[in-house]
Amino acid sequence: MCHVPSDSAASAKITLADAQFWADSLPLTVICNDNRPYTLSQFIFTTISLNPLQTKEYGLANNGIPILAKKAINQMKAGDTIFLKEVTGKDADGDEVKLPNIVFVIKD
Numbered sequence: 001m002c003h004v005p006s007d008s009a010a011s012a013k014i015t016l017a018d019a020q021f022w023a024d025s026l027p028l029t030v031i032c033n034d035n036r037p038y039t040l041s042q043f044i045f046t047t048i049s050l051n052p053l054q055t056k057e058y059g060l061a062n063n064g065i066p067i068l069a070k071k072a073i074n075q076m077k078a079g080d081t082i083f084l085k086e087v088t089g090k091d092a093d094g095d096e097v098k099l100p101n102i103v104f105v106i107k108d
Contacts, residue, residue, distance in 0.1 A: 002032040002087075002102045013107040016076055023065045023073050030089070030102060038089035038099060045069045048081040078108045 003010045006018040010031075014022075022028065028040040045058040045066060058069035065073070073082070084102040091097055 002030040002038070002099055004104060005029060005031055005037070007104065012104045014104050015108075016073075016078075016106050019073055019076065019082065019104070019106060023070050026064055028064060030099070032099065036091060038091055038097065040084075040087065040089045040099075041096065043084040043087040043102075046083040046085065047072050047076065048083060049076070050079045051077070076106045078106055080106045082106075 001010070001012070003012055004014055004018065004022045006022065007014050029037050030040060031037050040061075041063060043061050045061045046055060047058070047069070048055050056072065058066045058072070061069070076082075082104055087099040087102055089097055089099050
């Protein structure tokens, strides 16, 4: 499991402001179960909204969040989910590694 750096409890729940800050902070980083940071290289970005229930995939992201996905983050509400799949990143040594799917939910 990986989480955004602002999620110090590794709960997979972050505020909308933290999600927006993370999406705008390049390079995108996550911290995984081994407590090591990884810089995201490539992933498929998907949002899941609760009301109305809808899943929207924004395609392959390279070294950042696609522009339309950033706009979608700005419209998210509590309970909505950001899902990154087929994730690759770089460790502190610069080696390319495959990371697990990354999921976090927007909290109040």
